[in-house]
Structures are given as structure tokens and as C-alpha cells.
Amino acid sequence: MSVPDPAPGHRAATRTLLTDIPRSAEAILDALDPDQREVAEALTGPVCVLAGAGTGKTRAITHRIAYGVRTGVYSPTSVLAVTFTARAAGEMRTRLRDLGVAGVQARTFHAAALRQLSFFWPQVVGGAPPRILEHKAQIIAEAARRLALSVDRVAVRDLSSEVEWAKVSLVTAEDYERACTAIARPSPAGYDHRTVARLLTAYEEVKTERSVIDFEDVLLMLGDMLASQHTVAETVRRQYRHFVVDEYQDVSPLQQFVLDQWLGGREELCVVGDPSQTIYSFTGATPHHLLTFKKSHPTAQVVRLVRDYRSTPQVVELANNLLATKGVRRSGAHPALELVAQRPAGPPVTFTAYDDDEAEAAGIASRISRLVAAGTPASEIAVLYRTNSQSEGFEQALADAGVSYLVRGGDRFFSRREVRDAIVLLRGGVRSAEPDVPMTETVRDILSSAGWSSEPPAARGAARERWDSMQALVGLADDLAAKEQATTLADLVAELGERAAAQHAPTVEGVTLASLHAAKGLEWDAVFLAGMSEGLMPISLAETDEAVAEERRLLYVGITRAREHLDLSFARSRNPGGRATRKRTRFLDGLWPGEAPGRARKGAGSTGGVTTLKVSGNYDELLYEALREWRAAEAKVIDRPAFVVFSNAILQVIAEVRPTTVPELARIDGVGPSKIDAYGSSVLDLVKSYVDGTLDK
Structure with missing residues (x-):
């Protein structure tokens, strides 16, 4: 039995751009640098990819999957790739589609677990799965009330975060106090650990009474179901034989537990991460599993991606120096990756x-x-x-x-009212769309009825935000048409459905x-x-x-x-x-x-490659005082505080560099077009008279 894929937009997901698809497996590898190619050719696990920022890790792992499918090593439907955000999962699916690979499951941990839990729940438990809480606040507040705890909105928020930490860290109410003491974890919202432990128990009781579960329960219940139900575990393991985990430095003990159940002792696993980008420890994420991967999997192939294609050498140098300072270069069992810039020099x-x-x-x-x-x-x-x-x-x-x-x-893009209304109009226009009219023109006609225009409104605020949202839909239509001329309005609607499911919003200007x-x-x-x-x-x-x-x-x-x-x-x-x-x-x-x-x-x-716009301290004090007097007079005229005209720091820079032309003045931070229009002539005249000696010093 295979687990069905209920994701919307399936036709859009399987649509491929034949002109972009590599004609052979070798052509897939030709698009990679030597290190990325090493990742792509490592088709059997375990594999650990230590990938620095901007080094093309998504490119490497999607090409690895595509290469495995093209060579026949993988069946597309046997691959499960998991990451941490819906946007990242959507990006992975898009890249696989453009490589001509359909059927690979690329999802977040929660989305993959929820899909499986929903499928097996009727068989194992019976009936429909419980409703999932979108927010814990109401349940936390009720649990606190039962314990006679006084809580405000901030306390509820902090306690909700603590409940999430405990659950993803696999810390029960019984173990909570001891676990926090062991790691010197501070108490949340001013409550002692014993009180929070009681709250954990009360929170679970309220959920049970209301027949609801939270997002952490989805992973917990699936993990327990796989661990205790042999038939369920075997069904999933027959379906998925190859696993890829992105952002592995952010995996939590709970996510690792689910991953272990998926694997069932197998080692067909490729993990990708960077210990230097571990920034979610407060949520229970830990780089431990990435840093000890080689110890846990002695036969693992380790590949390092260090060629940075994103940033200029100036940016890369600063990033490297930041981690090199005070011996930060080493992080746990692995040295932090030192990036090597591939782009030309920049500003x-x-x-x-x-x-x-x-x-x-x-x-x-x-x-x-x-x-x-x-x-x-x-x-x-x-x-x-x-x-x-x-x-x-x-x-x-x-x-x-x-x-x-x-x-x-x-507000999420697809939750905005104007976006929802626009998609309804586009969906309704599919049947009546004229086949001879270009899709982009049809989109513009439909959205014009919803208030879109070719030029943005002069007003700022809500009117401009609505226009920006609809303009993003127009831009997406243009991008799809540029990729594939035969794209129809139905294709655009399907693409929007897939993006909405993944919360993969188009670019808003x-x-x-x-x-x-x-x-x-x-x-x-x-x-x-x-x-x-x-x-x-x-x-x-x-x-x-x-x-x-x-x-x-x-x-x-x-x-x-x-x-x-x-x-x-x-x-x-x-x-x-x-x-x-x-x-x-x-x-x-x-x-x-x-x-x-x-x-x-x-x-x-x-x-x-690094410069500063900070005042060096060598500015002309007499000129600075003359500028301050001028500023005071200008501020009095407009009846505003003096700093509104120019800050002291800007006046000090002016007194140091003594600009005599508009371009020289414009190079000073904080002196934009509006400032130049209002005060440029006066400042330049003052500086010129000072330099010429005609100003009273």
C-alpha cells in the first residue's frame, strides 16, 4: 500500500519544461562544480553534506535526486526529502520539476508527518484524526486558570514557547524540572520549573478534554505509531527508501525520533547542514545530530561545500572573519566552514x-x-x-x-483578502478564457476588474499594498509565460494552488x-x-x-x-x-x-574592501559650529527640532569632507534627494564661503 499524495496542483507539479530538462544523466552533473558533483554522485547513504551559506546546497541535493532518478538508482516515489519551511520545500519541488523529475515528495517535517498520520489514523485508531490547534494560547490560558496562575498575554506567549520546547525536546512533565536543572535553563515568564511542570500536565489534560492536538503531537503520534505498529512502519518503509534532510543543524530530538522510525535502521540518508547557521536552539533545535553524524554513521561520506556563489569577496571576508574571531572557527566536532568567494569584487x-x-x-x-x-x-x-x-x-x-x-x-501573502479574491476571479476566468488571447493579457484583464492598473497608485498605505499584491500575481504570470509560451490560465491557477499550499509567495515589490x-x-x-x-x-x-x-x-x-x-x-x-x-x-x-x-x-x-562612513574625529570644529548655527536657523523656520534638518553626525561628516558639489554631498549617508532639494544649496554655499575665507570664522 502506498501513501497517497493529496497535495493540490498536481498537474502543475508534474508539468515540465522540456527545453530546460537535461537530456542525459551526465548533463545533470555538468551543471555542478566539483564539490556539488561529488554530492550528486554519492547516491547511496549515509552522506553528510556540510554546506556553507551561498554554496548551492539546494542545487546539489536536487541534482543528486534527479541524477539518482535518471540513472535508475531511485524510483521517484521512493524518495522523501524533508526541510523546515514550506517555502524551502516548494523551492525544492520547483527545481526538481525543472529537472524533469516528478513524484518525489519534498515536504516539511510536519507536512510529511501529518499526511502519514491522517492516512493511517482510521486504520489504527478509527474515525477521523483530532482537530489540530493552530495556536496554543487559549489552551495555555485555560491550563493556567485551573492552576490558579495569573497570566497575561506575554506570559501566555512565553509559556506556549516553553511547552513547545519541552515537547520537541522529548521532555515530559515528570522530567521537566530535572532536565531544566541539568542544562541551567532559565524559568519562563517568571514561573519556577515546578510550576511549569504542573502546567505541562494541565495543558495536556485540557487538550484531551477538547479532543484537539497540537503540531508537536503530530510528530509524537506518528513516531509512536511507527514504533508500535509494525504493519504501519513496514508500509511506510516500503514506500520511502531514500531520505534527504535539509537544514539538519536545526533538527530537534522529536524530529530525529520520527526520522529514525522512517529509516528503521537503514542508512539511505543524506543530511545537509551548517553548524555555523544554528540559530534556533531556543526552540529545541540542536546541531548535535549533524556534528555527530560521522560517529553515528561510521561509513558516511562527508562532502564540504565552501564555494560561495552568493556574496562578493567583501561580504565573504567579513563573514569568515566574524567566525574566526576569538577562536570561533571551531564548532563542536567539525571546524566551521571557511567560505571561498566566487563572485567578482563588489562595493x-x-x-x-x-x-x-x-x-x-x-x-x-x-x-x-x-x-x-x-x-x-x-x-x-x-x-x-x-x-x-x-x-x-x-x-x-x-x-x-x-x-x-x-x-x-x-499577514501571509495567500491570506490577504485581495489575493484570495483575485485567485477566485482567476479561477472563474479559466472556462471563459479565449484560447487565442495570451495568458498574461487575460490575467491583466481579469485583475483590472479587481482594481489593478498598469501603474501603481500615488497614495501609500493600504491602497499601495493591495496593488503590490496583485502586481505580484501579474509578475508571476509573466514569469510562467516567459518559461513556457503555451502556459494557460489553468496552469497559472494550478501554480497558485501549489504555491498557496506551500506558502511560497511570488515576489512582492x-x-x-x-x-x-x-x-x-x-x-x-x-x-x-x-x-x-x-x-x-x-x-x-x-x-x-x-x-x-x-x-x-x-x-x-x-x-x-x-x-x-x-x-x-x-x-x-x-x-x-x-x-x-x-x-x-x-x-x-x-x-x-x-x-x-x-x-x-x-x-x-x-x-x-571595507570602508567606514563613521566620523573620524578630524572634522573642522569651526565649520561644524557654523553648520550648527545654520541648522538652528533652518529648524526655527520650519518649527521642527534641529535634528530633523541634519543630525550632528551628518554635520560632522560635512565639516570633515567639505563637499563643494552636489555629488560629493550626496555621497554622505543620510543626505538623500529630499535633503539635497531642501538644503543642498545652502550647505554648499556655506562650505564654499568657509573654504574661501569669506565666512566669519
Whole structure:
């Protein structure tokens, strides 16, 4: 008996682009570099791929699967590839489709487990499976009430996270207190470990009474079912004979337990990961299984991917130096991978110190405006920060600069009302679509009735967000038509169904605002890493050496998201006019330009490709005071605080570089087109008169 695949959009998934499919197995290998080719040719397990950021790991493992299918080593339906996000799984399916491989299951751990649990539940337990909780909050609150615990929204959130940690770590209520003591795990939300252990028990009781299960139960129940039901286990193991696990450094003990049941002692397993990108330990993820893979599987072939095709040498150098600092290069049983840049040299990495958070947001928005004006698409730019609460300032600054943006972690694309309505219209248009009319033209006609137009609205806010969503659908239609001219509206609707199931949204034109954790697995042409100060990076809650080490890895992930432009910045104070008490992150010791390299690896702290826009301290104090007086007069005219005109840091840079032309002034961070329009002539005239000696000094 095989486990059926209920995924929607099956026709779209099996559709192939014959002109793109390699004609032979050898042609599949020709598209790979030597290390990737070694991965693809390692068709029998166990195989461990240590893949650095930007080294083409998805390319390597999808070509490995395609090569195995093309050579007859694998039957497509015998392969199960699991990863951690629906987006990554969707990307893997798309690549396999483009390689002409249909039938391979590429899913998240939870999606694969839920599919199997739903199939076997009627046979083993009887009836329909229990309803799955989307959110734990209500059950947690009820469990706390039964224990007479006073909880607010924040406490419920923290307790929910703790319940998830315990379950994915295979820690029961009976073992919770002892397990937390052993690893010195801090108590959540101010409750002692004994109280949390009681809450774990009450939480399970409330779930049972309401006949619901949570997402962790899906994995637990499937694992137990496979371990205790021989017939079920054999059915699954006959179906799936070859396994691939991506992002293996983030696997939890619970996921490893399920994987072990799938394997049933077999070793046809290929794992892919990077210990240096372990950033989810707080959720129960652990690199232990990746770091000890060779010990657990003595015959394993280990392949290292270190050729970085994503980032420029300047970005790669900073990433390598970050991990080389203070002996961080080694991580557990494996040395951290040292990336080797494959791209040509690019612009220098920039490091900027701002007076305050508002100045930092405005300065970054100004630089983004210049990048967009120079031709970088807004969708290829990201501002990354440590906590979601930091996004507000950047949202305001970008809105003031007239730059569209989207906050990652907000409403999911396919959950937006305008997207749902548009898909309904497109689905309804399939029957009435004229066969002689190009699909892209039909899409535009249909979406025009929903408010789409060829030009974006002048207004910002909700109207622009709705237009951006529909424009993303238009762009997806154009991309499909460019790949395959015979694409129909039905094909587009099927593609949207598949993407909706995988939450694989099309590109929305706008700058991405995201936390560093949410940026994992993504990349952009230009990345701004904001708030690089102590207390934010590392976060103040990181009190142990292990937690601080994970914060360093989080910064490494942020750096390696950038393809070409990378800017790191921090603000010396929170509010304008506040005391400059903040210090930039310790992680950049010896790497911030102008500092002694200290114990950093050779090259760290040098200017090789790295520049700074921070004031050196050599500015002309008399010119600076003259600029301050001018700024005060301008601020009085517009009845706004002085920093709104220019911050002190910008005035100091002006007093140091003494720009005499608009291009020279525009090169200063924080001086964008709007500032030049408003104040450029006055500033240049003031500087010129000072240099000429006609200004009263």
C-alpha cells in the first residue's frame, strides 16, 4: 500500500519544461562544480553534506535526486526529502520539476508527518484524526486558570514557547524540572520549573478534554505509531527508501525520533547542514545530530561545500572573519566552514554609527532611496534587525522616503483578502478564457476588474499594498509565460494552488523588513543590518556563553544574506538628544574599520574592501559650529527640532569632507534627494564661503 499524495496542483507539479530538462544523466552533473558533483554522485547513504551559506546546497541535493532518478538508482516515489519551511520545500519541488523529475515528495517535517498520520489514523485508531490547534494560547490560558496562575498575554506567549520546547525536546512533565536543572535553563515568564511542570500536565489534560492536538503531537503520534505498529512502519518503509534532510543543524530530538522510525535502521540518508547557521536552539533545535553524524554513521561520506556563489569577496571576508574571531572557527566536532568567494569584487562593506534610532532609520531609508534610484529593485533590498519591535522606525522612515516595503512575519501573502479574491476571479476566468488571447493579457484583464492598473497608485498605505499584491500575481504570470509560451490560465491557477499550499509567495515589490531569524534561507542584493549594538546584538537575554555564541551565528546568518551591498550600523542613543550610552556590538571587535584587529584572523580590521562612513574625529570644529548655527536657523523656520534638518553626525561628516558639489554631498549617508532639494544649496554655499575665507570664522 502506498501513501497517497493529496497535495493540490498536481498537474502543475508534474508539468515540465522540456527545453530546460537535461537530456542525459551526465548533463545533470555538468551543471555542478566539483564539490556539488561529488554530492550528486554519492547516491547511496549515509552522506553528510556540510554546506556553507551561498554554496548551492539546494542545487546539489536536487541534482543528486534527479541524477539518482535518471540513472535508475531511485524510483521517484521512493524518495522523501524533508526541510523546515514550506517555502524551502516548494523551492525544492520547483527545481526538481525543472529537472524533469516528478513524484518525489519534498515536504516539511510536519507536512510529511501529518499526511502519514491522517492516512493511517482510521486504520489504527478509527474515525477521523483530532482537530489540530493552530495556536496554543487559549489552551495555555485555560491550563493556567485551573492552576490558579495569573497570566497575561506575554506570559501566555512565553509559556506556549516553553511547552513547545519541552515537547520537541522529548521532555515530559515528570522530567521537566530535572532536565531544566541539568542544562541551567532559565524559568519562563517568571514561573519556577515546578510550576511549569504542573502546567505541562494541565495543558495536556485540557487538550484531551477538547479532543484537539497540537503540531508537536503530530510528530509524537506518528513516531509512536511507527514504533508500535509494525504493519504501519513496514508500509511506510516500503514506500520511502531514500531520505534527504535539509537544514539538519536545526533538527530537534522529536524530529530525529520520527526520522529514525522512517529509516528503521537503514542508512539511505543524506543530511545537509551548517553548524555555523544554528540559530534556533531556543526552540529545541540542536546541531548535535549533524556534528555527530560521522560517529553515528561510521561509513558516511562527508562532502564540504565552501564555494560561495552568493556574496562578493567583501561580504565573504567579513563573514569568515566574524567566525574566526576569538577562536570561533571551531564548532563542536567539525571546524566551521571557511567560505571561498566566487563572485567578482563588489562595493565595500560599510559601517555607520548614528546619533540615535531615528537618525539610523532615516539614514538607512536615504541609502535605500539612492539604491532604488540607481536601479536596484526594492524587492532586492532588506533591512534586518534583532527584534520585531525595531521595525516601526524603519516603516516610518521608508514611508517618509516614499519607498514601498513589506514586513516579513505580517499577514501571509495567500491570506490577504485581495489575493484570495483575485485567485477566485482567476479561477472563474479559466472556462471563459479565449484560447487565442495570451495568458498574461487575460490575467491583466481579469485583475483590472479587481482594481489593478498598469501603474501603481500615488497614495501609500493600504491602497499601495493591495496593488503590490496583485502586481505580484501579474509578475508571476509573466514569469510562467516567459518559461513556457503555451502556459494557460489553468496552469497559472494550478501554480497558485501549489504555491498557496506551500506558502511560497511570488515576489512582492518592496523593501523587506525582517528579523534576523525570519531572514534565514533568504537573500537580497542589498542588506542593511541595523541595531548592531550591545543589548540588541547580542540580545541582553543572552546570558550564557552558549547563548552568546548563538547570537554570533545569528549575525553571521545576517551577513551572508547579502549578495553585493552590505551595511552594518548602530545608534549611540535611543532617542534624539539622548545620552550616547550605547556601544556597538562586541562581535565587531577588530572588524570595525579603524580599530586594531586584536586576535582576529589575518585581514580582519584591515580596509581590504571595507570602508567606514563613521566620523573620524578630524572634522573642522569651526565649520561644524557654523553648520550648527545654520541648522538652528533652518529648524526655527520650519518649527521642527534641529535634528530633523541634519543630525550632528551628518554635520560632522560635512565639516570633515567639505563637499563643494552636489555629488560629493550626496555621497554622505543620510543626505538623500529630499535633503539635497531642501538644503543642498545652502550647505554648499556655506562650505564654499568657509573654504574661501569669506565666512566669519
